[in-house]
Amino acid sequence: MLRRVLSLPAGRIAVAILTVVALLAVLGPVLAPHDPLATSARTLAPGSGTHPLGTDYLGRDVLSRLLAGSRVSVLGSLEVALTALVxxxxxxxxxxxxxxxxxxxxxxxxxxxxxxxxxxxxxAVIALLGNGITQAMLVTGVLVSPLFYRVSRAATLTVARSQYVEAALIAGASVGWVVRRHVWVKVLPPIAVALAQTIGVGFVIVSSLTFLGIGVQPPEPTWGGLLASDLGYLSYQPWAPVAPALLIMATVWACNLLADAIRDVSGEAGRALVAHRRLRAGRRGRTEPAPTGGAS
Amino acid sequence: MTHPGSAPRADGPEPQDTRRDDPSPARPVLAITGLDVHYGLRRRRRKVLHDVTLSVAPGETVGIVGETGSGKSTLARAVLGLVRASAGTVTVAGEDVTGHSEAKWRRLRRRGTVQYVFQDPLRSLDPDLTVADSLAEPLLLRGVPRGEALARIRPLLERVRLPGELLDRLPGEISGGQRQRVAVARALVTEPELVILDEPVSALDSANRVQVLQILKELRTTGVAIVLISHDLGSVAGIADRIAVLYRGELVETGTARDVIRRPRHPYTRLLVSSAPTLHTAPADRAERAALRAALTT
Amino acid sequence: MTALSEKRSQQRSQQQSQQQSEQQPGHLNASARAGSSPGRTDAAGGSDRSAAEAAAATGPDGTAPGPEAPVLSVRDLRITDRAGDREIVHGVGFELTPGKAVGIVGESGSGKTLTCRAALGILPPHVEVSGGSVHIAGTDIADLTPRQWTALRGSTVSAVFQDPASYLNPSIRVGAQIAEVVRVKTGRGRREARRRGLDLLRAVHLRDPELVYSQYPFELSGGMLQRVLIAAAIAAGPRVLIADEATTALDVTVQAEILDLLADLREQTGLALVVVSHDLAVIAQVCDEVLVMRQGEVVEHGPTAQVLHDPRHEYTRLLVAEHEQYGLDRFRAPEEETR
Structure with missing residues (x-):
């Protein structure tokens, strides 16, 4: 599946961006040039050698805060998506x-x-259970799970009514056998699409909550929190919200792009598409410009 | 060889089997008596099959012919346990299966005594499984280890005249004629006593048609009973020993292929015979068909 | 094989001589040609004009039957797929005069459908006529503008295909769809279109035309739908009807009904038929002349009786043998003797 997604330019772009984001989440705190919590006298400084993205209203390094905050966003969105999946x-x-x-x-x-x-x-859950991103994301995951329920149910229904499942039943297959052998493979691609989409949604939710200051205590850096604090000083530093906003946007966009790419290459039509592209690329001796899959 | 379901008619004696010796078997592979099947519930309930009686002897080939909606597919589904009989009995290889529970059916099916070949192999083969996996499935379901199952499907491929390299292909990557033969091969992996085929050749062109029919002919010599279901008398005429004509849920005529085709009695059978495309048609057939159609609608 | 190729070369030379006599007028436009072409009756010339000019034409009712000018003539037609850059049909030729029926038999991919599509001007993208010619009622289709094509389709040449349900809008009543064809193609008013629509449904032997007229496509069976489509196809009084696997998806009894209907129409209105099928017997039932195609090539061409009785090409022999060994013919042939 991954190899087929990578055969599409859109898929390559999406995977590249998401890999970078994932690396940020893992290595972010290590890569950060400064302590994300350390304040300094140089408040609201523009970008410079020591502070590539400038500093915020307390003189903290923006780049370091972005890097350090990525882990919360990535973990949070994954938590939403995986909870919803299960x-x-x-x-x-x-x-x-x-x-x-x-x-x-x-x-x-x-x-x-x-x-x-x-x-x-x-x-409401945070108000009830105390300020914690984990609980909030678990609950959000349950709330967005209908997407997965619907998608997997629809895919299963079409497969369940197919003749090859009937043929398996006539050969003496049990329900478990049918699900393992026939249903699962067909349900996976639409679930993968939903998963990619939900991770994107998860990023938006985490960013929204942290933007509101919910789930994470203020000095702790988050993408949403950065955006919020930058907005307060828009008149001094109008370009400041651009970096966190772009990061959120690119990640969500990459998730949707990946979802499109998975959908494009899955199933019979997908196999044909990939085979056709290979043939064409082979014949013309060069790769095609990116036809970003149809609108989602 | 005729059965109570085909009511005796005033004109002429019961047809005699002239084409082959009566096998006079001890036990028919399939015996259906007085079968009624209903679809729908309460007010929408309607009868799809009425008082169908038919039996198939080992090694015999029977063609069941009828138009769309005549109940021929339902008949097959009743034999496979996919629909319940509301009256009558179905006996498969000596075992009365009429009241079987789901678990009993599963055990029976895994034995693979009766196999079914769907009309459209493109839809009845899982598009994501290779030919080998599809062929092996009935064996795997019986608990045969994978290695042995794969070894056992290879000779089958020869029997249906398919090259071995097809095993690794997906159903979408082989031709329609090859797919149909894969579907037939799949029905043979369990060494069944009865194979039911739904329109096995109607979607195929001449070359593939002949090939599939030849495979079935060979199969018959191994003692396997075959039931062919079709809307076209012509496509079962070539290999059927007996033909049963199903019209509006009832068996209106049963007899040897020769008798049914050359001396059809029921008007619907006459229309079937007259409608089957043949190379030598007379202009008079058109008027005859028109008259028969008029007779059947009143 | 030598006999076959001899026969074919004979045919070709015949065709060529006809071609010369017909192509005398050269590249004049169609209406001028109709007037100047020497060996042609007025009636044929009239519908010639109608084809080139507009849909509001005198119907075929005025066409005098006779062996005169062919309504459809295909000569050495070659069709090429530009995308794959290969020739798919390598020289098909036949002539169809009013009231005649030509059958094309072949397996899928033999080029029989593309030949028909070329004659209807509806080849798929990238696929085009790369050689030979098609004349419909004397007009060379190579010269037609899209507008002239629109005028020609339906009113001179018409077609029915395999899957009738996909050619009707499922949410519009059958009658309205037929009336629309009548109004567009013959320029009649609403009320008259309705009357003509009901006549057409009656003409295709539908039992209760009034009822069918007010029904939706999903309420009709496959055979009824195919009849409705035939009614729509003959609405503007075409002179040629192409039936491309029109009965393949139907039960044999229904197939026979449709084939009988085509034969009736042919007898009653002088409609010329092109019947395409993978089954030689279907063609034997309606056609006087048959072309056997294989891999884009016409491997056998001749009167139906001759081809059936004395098939030359190995593939034709297979087609005949299939019926004689496995079909009803196996029981029918000796019946003649016993009688």
Whole structure:
């Protein structure tokens, strides 16, 4: 799957950006040139040799704070996506096979979850359980899980009604066999698409919460928090919000790009697309300019 | 060889099997008696099959012919346990399966006594599994180790005249005729006693058609019973010993292929015979068909 | 094989002589040609003009039947796929006079469908006619503008295809769709279009035309849908109807009904037919002349009875043998003796 995604220019761009972001999350604190919490007398300084992105209103190095804050964003969004994955996919697939009662109950639960505004709910949970990004993200993950439920259920339904599943049943297959051998492979690509999208959504949520100062105590650096504090000094330093904003945007964009690329290369049509591109590239002896997959 | 389901008719005696000796088997592979099948619930309930009686002897080839909606697919599904009979019995290889539970059915199916070949191999083969994996599936389900299963499917490929290198391909990467033969091969891996094929040749062009029919002919010599389901009398005429005509859920005529084709009795059978495309048609056929159609609609 | 190639070369020389006599007028425009072409009746000339000018033409009703001018003549047609840069059809030729039926038989990918599509001017992108010519009612299609094509399709040459359901809008009643064709192609008013639409549905032997007229496509069976499409195809009184695998997806009994209908139309209105099928028997049932195609090549061409009785090419023999060994013919042939 990854190799096929990488055969698309859009896929390569997305994977490159996300790899950089992931590296930032792992190595960020090490790479930071200054202590992200250390204040100095040079407040609101423009970019210079010692402070490439300048300093904030307390004289802290912006680059260091960005690097240090990336871990919170990445971990938070992954937490949202993985929680949603586990909570959504399992009942999504099972709803097709475990009978009408289970199907009815899960569908109603999903309808309820969709009706809840997750940002407000996350705020409420933090108010209830204390200020912690982990709890907030877990709850958000549950709230966005309907996407995974729907996607995996829809994919399973089409497969379950297919003739090859019927053929397997006639050969004596059990439900478990059908899911393992026929359903799982077909459900994976749409789930991968949903996962990439949800990670993007997760970034937005983490950034929104930290922008509001929720989930992370103030001196701790976060992308959203940086954006918020920069906005307060917009009249002194109008360019300051650009760096954190761009970082958030690029990451979310890369997630959506990746989702598009996965969708483009998965399934029968995807196989054909990849084969066709290889053929064409081979014949013309050069690679094509990037046709960024259709709008999502 | 005719059965109570095909009501005796006033004109002429019961047709005699002239083409082959009566195998006079001790036990039919498939025996259906008085089968009724209904679809839908309460007010939407309607009868799809009514009082169908049919039996298939080992090594016999039976063609079931009927138009879309005549219930021929339902008949096959009833034999496979995919739909429930509301009356009558179905006996497969001596075992009465009419009231079987899901678990019992699964055990029966894993034995692979009865196999089914779908009409459209493109849809009945998993697009993400290689030919080898699709062929091996029925064996793996019986608990045969993977290595042994793969070893056992190789000779089958020869039997359906497919080259060995096809094993690693996906169904989308081989031709329609090859796919149909893969589907037939898959039905043979469990060494079944009965193979039911739904329109095995109607989507194929002449060369592939002949090839599939020849494979079935060879299969028949090994003692396997074959049931061919089709809307076209012509496409079963070549290899069927007996033909059963299904019309609006009832078996209206059963007899040897020769009798049914040369001396059809029911108007619908007559229309079928007259409608089957043949190389030598007479202009008079058109008027005959028009008359038969009129007779059937009133 | 030598006999076959001899026969073909004979045909070719015949065609060439015809070609010369017909191409005398040279590159004049169609209406002028119709007037000046010597060996042609007025009626044929009239519809010639109509084809080139506009849809508001005198119908084919005025066409005098006769062996005169061919309504469709295909000569040494070659079709090339520009994307792959290879020739797909290597020289197909046949002539169709009013009331005649030509059959093209071949497996999928033999070029039979592309030949028809060329005659309808609806070749897929990248695929184009690279040699030979197609004349519809005397007009060389190579000279046609898109506008003239639109006028020609439906009113002179028309077609039905394999999957009838996909050619009808599922959310519009059948009658409205037929009336639309009638209005666009013949310029009649609403009320008249309705009357003509009902007549057409009756003409294709639909049992209850009024009911079908008010139904949606999904309420009709495959055979009924194909009849509705035939009704739409003959709405503007075309002189040629191309049926490309039009009965392939249908039950045999329904297939026979449609083929009988085509034969009736041919007898009653002088409609010329091109029937394309992968089944030689389907063609044997309706056509006087048959072309056997394989891999873009016409491997056999002749009167149906002759091709069936004495197939020359190995592939034709396979087609015939398939029916004689495995089809109903196996039981039918000896029946003649016993009678």
């Amino acid at each position: 909570v959504g996919v399992v009942p999504g697939i099972l709803s097709v096979y475990l009978g009408r009662a289970f199907e009815w109950v899960t569908l109603r639960v999903v309808d309820t979850l969709v009706a809840l505004p997750f940002l407000l709910f996350a705020v």
